[in-house]
Each structure stands twice: as structure tokens, then as C-alpha cells.
Amino acid sequence: MxxxxxxxxxxxxxxxxxxxxxxxxxxxxxxxxxxxxxxxxxxxxxxxxxxxxxxxxxxxxxxxxxxxxxxxxxxxxxxxxxxxxxxxxxxxxxxxxxxxxxxxxxxxxEMPMRAALASGERELVEMCTGKLGCWAATQPDRGSDGLMLYADERHPGAKGNVGNLRAKFAGDEIVINGQSSAWVSNGCIAEVALLDIAADYGDGFHDEVGNVHGCNIVVPLDLPGIARGKPLAKIGKRALPQGEIYFDGVRVPRRWAVATRDDYPIKHAMAWAHAGTAMSHIAAGLARAAFELALSYTNQRRQGGALLADLQLTQFRLGTIGAKVEAIKAMARHVADYTSTSPQPHPYFTAAGKAFCNAEMLTVVNEALQLFGGLGLTQEYPIEKLLRDARAMQIEDGENNLLLMHFGFLMTRLNREGWGRK
Ligand SMILES: Cc1cc2nc3c(=O)[nH]c(=O)nc-3n(C[C@H](O)[C@H](O)[C@H](O)COP(=O)(O)OP(=O)(O)OC[C@H]3O[C@@H](n4cnc5c(N)ncnc54)[C@H](O)[C@@H]3O)c2cc1C
Structure with a gap:
């Protein structure tokens, strides 16, 4: 047969x-x-x-x-x-x-260049051409808080967190003071930044319900008053440089702002949605890389009188993580498709995609390493590096629990408007 x-x-x-x-x-x-x-x-x-x-x-x-x-x-x-x-x-x-x-x-x-291209401002596109960029959104005292979009998500009575890096708009000029977090990807060496920070347009940092006014500004990082921190030493994603950027009375023209008071909320949301979607795809790729390593290893290693890959327990374990690899990829593509075609995409949905894909990816990498036995812990195989990289991604671009909390919040509010009640 x-x-x-x-x-x-x-x-x-x-x-x-x-x-x-x-x-x-x-x-x-x-x-x-x-x-x-x-x-x-x-x-x-x-x-x-x-x-x-x-x-x-x-x-x-x-x-x-x-x-x-x-x-x-x-x-x-x-x-x-x-x-x-x-x-x-x-x-x-x-x-x-x-x-x-x-x-x-x-x-x-590429984040500053994306913002420059979207603005249509030639000067900004030229400023970003051939330069390594970064997206400076988090600060020492404003991590998860920077990703909170609605007043009723905050603790009752609390105002939005202004953070440690702020812009003051006055006439044709913006003055920037403070520092980013040490987590800004490329931050310690980037040549240009897209700042995503609190802004005072002359009437304070908060609106009437306590939300923080924001702005996006494209800034070359060789201006007077800008200094850098040291590259961060960390457990995983060590190929990615991260570090603080300090601003001391840095003056830039107002025309470098690509999002201000009124269009900031939607531009901030879309930049974050783009990042969350990319993080989902990266998780899909990393999960597959770990799975392939385990698949090949179990097709070479003999224990129990047979190749590991010929033992049914191993086949079950490979089947379990192989199915997750496909599910992560499907979720990442779903998030991307929805975000690109929806009349009203939302970063809390891409956040859910990021959290789901990255959490499932960690379980895949962990089990892939387990299939290597003791050798998985050594630097002889790249699987231990993948586990360290995967761990960092549970916090990167928003800590996973917080991201799922935001998605839950979004669905409760949609339900109050009638969604999911039929
Ligand atoms: C690899 C990597 C790359 C990064 N790249 C960038 C970048 O390019 N640009 C940038 O600006 N930032 C970047 N970040 C920063 C990242 O976005 C933040 O680390 C993340 O948003 C979490 O903020 P935090 O570290 O300040 O943690 P915190 O916000 O202090 O959170 C600490 C803990 O408290 C919990 N928590 C926080 N708020 C609440 C709440 N309201 N209710 C209940 N629990 C809460 C969290 O879930 C978490 O477990 C990067 C981080 C990493 C790890």
C-alpha cells in the first residue's frame, strides 16, 4: 500500500x-x-x-x-x-x-523614518536618511503608565503620569528636558530619535480628565544638550543595544513635531500598534527557530534504544509545540491583517496579540530546550540564547499582563456599547 x-x-x-x-x-x-x-x-x-x-x-x-x-x-x-x-x-x-x-x-x-515619511516633511526624511533611529517612549518613572490610554483605567483619583522627559511648546520652539529609560532600543548609540513624550502646550501637562498631553518629535541626537547612558548589561537580547538618552534644555523647531495635542492620541496609538504587530511576528520567528532546533536534535539523539524522534512521547511533545508555533504565526498574521484593514484598529488588540504570541513563544522555547536535556543548558547549542531572548520579550513593548489587562478593559467597554450581547 x-x-x-x-x-x-x-x-x-x-x-x-x-x-x-x-x-x-x-x-x-x-x-x-x-x-x-x-x-x-x-x-x-x-x-x-x-x-x-x-x-x-x-x-x-x-x-x-x-x-x-x-x-x-x-x-x-x-x-x-x-x-x-x-x-x-x-x-x-x-x-x-x-x-x-x-x-x-x-x-x-526605522521608527523615526516611518514618522518622517508619514508626515510628508522632506526636511525630516532627509534628517533620518541613512541614520540609525530609536523610539524613546518609556522613562524611569513612566514604564507601563505610558501605555495607558483611558482615564478610567487609572486608580480612582490618579492623574496620568507625566514621566521624566517632557516637552514645552512655546511659539515656534520646543524645549525638551529630562531623560528616557535605559530600555530604549538603540538608545545609547542611535543617531536620530522619535520621541513619544508628555507635552505642555501652555496650559499644563494634563487635560480636564487628568490625561497627559503628548507629542511625537523627530530629533537628531547630535544636538547640544543631549548625552547618553552606557549600554545596558542584561540577560537576553544582548545583540540589541539599549540605554538612556538625556536632554538638558534641548531646543528644536516646532516643525519637527510630527504629532501634537490633537493628533497625538491616534498617532501614538498607531505607532504602538505597529510595534505590537512587529513583536508578534518576531515571536513567531523565534518560536519556529527554537522548534526547528528541537526537531533536528531529536532526530539525531538516541535514548531508550531509539532515536528520540521515534519515541511516541517525543512525538507528542513535538506535536504540542509545533501546533503552538503555527498558532503564534496565525495570531500574528490575524493581528496584522485586522490592524491594516480595520476602519478603526486599536493598540489594545495588537497588545493582546503581542502578549499572546510572546507568552506562547516562551512555552515553545522552554520545551524545546527541555528536549535537549542537559545539553540545552550549555553554550554549545543556541537554544539557551533563544530562551534568554524570549524572556526579555515578555516585558519588551509592554509587560504581558498589563497588555492583556488593556485588552480586557477594551472588551468591557465595547460590551457596554452593545458588542457581545446578542
Ligand atoms: C528588550 C526591551 C526593549 C525595549 N525597547 C524599548 C524601546 O525601544 N523604547 C522604549 O521607550 N521602551 C522600550 N522598552 C521598555 C518597555 O516598554 C518597558 O520595560 C515596559 O513597558 C514595562 O515598563 P517598566 O519596565 O517600567 O515596568 P513597570 O511599568 O514598572 O512594571 C513593573 C511591574 O508592575 C506591573 N504593573 C505596572 N503597572 C501596573 C498597574 N497599573 N496595575 C498592576 N500592575 C502594574 C507590571 O505588570 C510589571 O510586572 C523595552 C524593554 C525591553 C525589555
């Missing part, structure tokens, strides 16, 4: 129906991820933070090679919204499969 043929798969797993363009992009980015990102990511992981990001380090080789790929935000902009979301899903998850820290460095690196 002839057995049923094995299933059709693509590099990304159980996928079908990709266009020729999508397949070609996936192949190209996977090659780049395998040949450039993985070796550089592993090398940076073992370097000390004070050497890893200096001029001449492999970190900059990665960024030069990434720039020459030509897959930045301007390249995808030519596609319609749904096709762009599909293409981003394919590209970003392959970058996450290569190295999650470098993938974020590339993504955060």
Missing part, C-alpha cells in the same frame, strides 16, 4: 498560497537571517556591552547589510494595505527567526 504523501510546507511551516513575490522575499530574507543575522547575533551575545556596539563591531556590519537588502518601510509602502501586512508578516518573522535582538534593532531603527 502506498502511504499518503507528506504535507506541503514552506520555510515558515504549514503555509500555502504564497505569491511568487512573497516566496522570493521569504527566501531572500531567510538566507540573510541564516548567513548574516545568526552569526552576528551569537557573536554580539558573547561580547560585553561596552564593546559590542562600538564602531567597527559586527553590530554595524549587520546594519550595513540590512540597509543594502532594501526591505525598509519605503519598499513595502508600494503595496496595498493587506498585501503590505502579509509581506511584513513574512519578512519580520524571518528576521525574528534570524535574531530577535537584531530584528528589533532594525525595526526600532
Amino acid at each position: 502506498v502511504g499518503l504523501a507528506l504535507a506541503h510546507t514552506e520555510l515558515s511551516g504549514f503555509d500555502a498560497g504564497f505569491s511568487a513575490e512573497e516566496l522570493s522575499a521569504q527566501g531572500g530574507v531567510t538566507r540573510f537571517a541564516a548567513e548574516v543575522m545568526r552569526p552576528i547575533g551569537r557573536e554580539l551575545d558573547r561580547m560585553t556591552p561596552d564593546t559590542a556596539y562600538q564602531k567597527g563591531s559586527p553590530f554595524w556590519d549587520f546594519h550595513r547589510a540590512f540597509a543594502s537588502l532594501g526591505i525598509g518601510s519605503d519598499a513595502i509602502g508600494a503595496l496595498d494595505a493587506r498585501a503590505a501586512a502579509r509581506m511584513e508578516a513574512i519578512v519580520i518573522s524571518e528576521l525574528g527567526w534570524g535574531d530577535a535582538g537584531l530584528a528589533v534593532s532594525a525595526g526600532a531603527g
Whole structure:
């Protein structure tokens, strides 16, 4: 009897129906991820933070090679919204499969340029061209609080948190004072920043219900009054430089503000939704990378008189995490599709996607390491690095519990308006 043929798969797993363009992009980015990102990511992981990001380090080789790929935000902009979301899903998850820290460095690196392009301001686009960027939104005293969009999510009577980095608008000028958190991706070495901070437009930092006025400003980071912290030493995502940016009476023209009092809430929401979607795709890529390592290892290691992969317990464990890998990918693509096509997308939904994809990814990586036995704990195999990178992602771009709390809040308010009551 002839057995049923094995299933059709693509590099990304159980996928079908990709266009020729999508397949070609996936192949190209996977090659780049395998040949450039993985070796550089592993090398940076073992370097000390004070050497890893200096001029001449492999970190900059990665960024030069990434720039020459030509897959930045301007390249995808030519596609319609749904096709762009599909293409981003394919590209970003392959970058996450290569190295999650470098993938974020590339993504955060583009945030000022994305804002500049959306503003249509030539001066800002030129300011960002060829420069490594960052997105400075969190501060020492304003972490999760910066992601709270509604007054009735706060403790009763509490006002919104203004934080430690503030802009004062006066006439044609903005004066910026304070510091970002140490967590700003690329912050310690970036050449340009997209600031996402509290603003005083002349009548204080709060509106009538206690929400904080905000602004987005594109700022070159070589201005007088700007200083940096040291690159942060941390458990995972060590290929991603992070560090503080200090502002001491930094004066910039008002025209560099790409979002102010009235359009800030929606632009802040959309920038965060973009980041949450990207984090979901990166989780899909990292989960697959860990799963593939475990799959290959169990097809080589013999215990119990057989290959591990031939033992039914192992097949069950691989089946369990393999299904999660597919579910993470599907959720990430769903979030991306909804966000690109909905008449009213919402960052609390992308936040839920980020939390779900990243939490499930951690369970996949953990079980993949478990399948290696003791060897999984050694630096001989890259699985231990993936676990450390995955751990950092449970807090990055919003701590997972808080993100799910926001999604829960959103659904309770939709229900009060009638949704889910039929
Ligand atoms: C790898 C990585 C990359 C990052 N990149 C960037 C970047 O590019 N730009 C940037 O600006 N920031 C960045 N961050 C910062 C990140 O967004 C914050 O770390 C995150 O939002 C959490 O803030 P926090 O660390 O201040 O924790 P806190 O907000 O202090 O939270 C501490 C704990 O308190 C809980 N908590 C907080 N508020 C509440 C509440 N209201 N109710 C109940 N519990 C609560 C949280 O769930 C958490 O468990 C990055 C972080 C990491 C780890």
C-alpha cells in the first residue's frame, strides 16, 4: 500500500498560497537571517556591552547589510494595505527567526523614518536618511503608565503620569528636558530619535480628565544638550543595544513635531500598534527557530534504544509545540491583517496579540530546550540564547499582563456599547 504523501510546507511551516513575490522575499530574507543575522547575533551575545556596539563591531556590519537588502518601510509602502501586512508578516518573522535582538534593532531603527515619511516633511526624511533611529517612549518613572490610554483605567483619583522627559511648546520652539529609560532600543548609540513624550502646550501637562498631553518629535541626537547612558548589561537580547538618552534644555523647531495635542492620541496609538504587530511576528520567528532546533536534535539523539524522534512521547511533545508555533504565526498574521484593514484598529488588540504570541513563544522555547536535556543548558547549542531572548520579550513593548489587562478593559467597554450581547 502506498502511504499518503507528506504535507506541503514552506520555510515558515504549514503555509500555502504564497505569491511568487512573497516566496522570493521569504527566501531572500531567510538566507540573510541564516548567513548574516545568526552569526552576528551569537557573536554580539558573547561580547560585553561596552564593546559590542562600538564602531567597527559586527553590530554595524549587520546594519550595513540590512540597509543594502532594501526591505525598509519605503519598499513595502508600494503595496496595498493587506498585501503590505502579509509581506511584513513574512519578512519580520524571518528576521525574528534570524535574531530577535537584531530584528528589533532594525525595526526600532526605522521608527523615526516611518514618522518622517508619514508626515510628508522632506526636511525630516532627509534628517533620518541613512541614520540609525530609536523610539524613546518609556522613562524611569513612566514604564507601563505610558501605555495607558483611558482615564478610567487609572486608580480612582490618579492623574496620568507625566514621566521624566517632557516637552514645552512655546511659539515656534520646543524645549525638551529630562531623560528616557535605559530600555530604549538603540538608545545609547542611535543617531536620530522619535520621541513619544508628555507635552505642555501652555496650559499644563494634563487635560480636564487628568490625561497627559503628548507629542511625537523627530530629533537628531547630535544636538547640544543631549548625552547618553552606557549600554545596558542584561540577560537576553544582548545583540540589541539599549540605554538612556538625556536632554538638558534641548531646543528644536516646532516643525519637527510630527504629532501634537490633537493628533497625538491616534498617532501614538498607531505607532504602538505597529510595534505590537512587529513583536508578534518576531515571536513567531523565534518560536519556529527554537522548534526547528528541537526537531533536528531529536532526530539525531538516541535514548531508550531509539532515536528520540521515534519515541511516541517525543512525538507528542513535538506535536504540542509545533501546533503552538503555527498558532503564534496565525495570531500574528490575524493581528496584522485586522490592524491594516480595520476602519478603526486599536493598540489594545495588537497588545493582546503581542502578549499572546510572546507568552506562547516562551512555552515553545522552554520545551524545546527541555528536549535537549542537559545539553540545552550549555553554550554549545543556541537554544539557551533563544530562551534568554524570549524572556526579555515578555516585558519588551509592554509587560504581558498589563497588555492583556488593556485588552480586557477594551472588551468591557465595547460590551457596554452593545458588542457581545446578542
Ligand atoms: C528588550 C526591551 C526593549 C525595549 N525597547 C524599548 C524601546 O525601544 N523604547 C522604549 O521607550 N521602551 C522600550 N522598552 C521598555 C518597555 O516598554 C518597558 O520595560 C515596559 O513597558 C514595562 O515598563 P517598566 O519596565 O517600567 O515596568 P513597570 O511599568 O514598572 O512594571 C513593573 C511591574 O508592575 C506591573 N504593573 C505596572 N503597572 C501596573 C498597574 N497599573 N496595575 C498592576 N500592575 C502594574 C507590571 O505588570 C510589571 O510586572 C523595552 C524593554 C525591553 C525589555
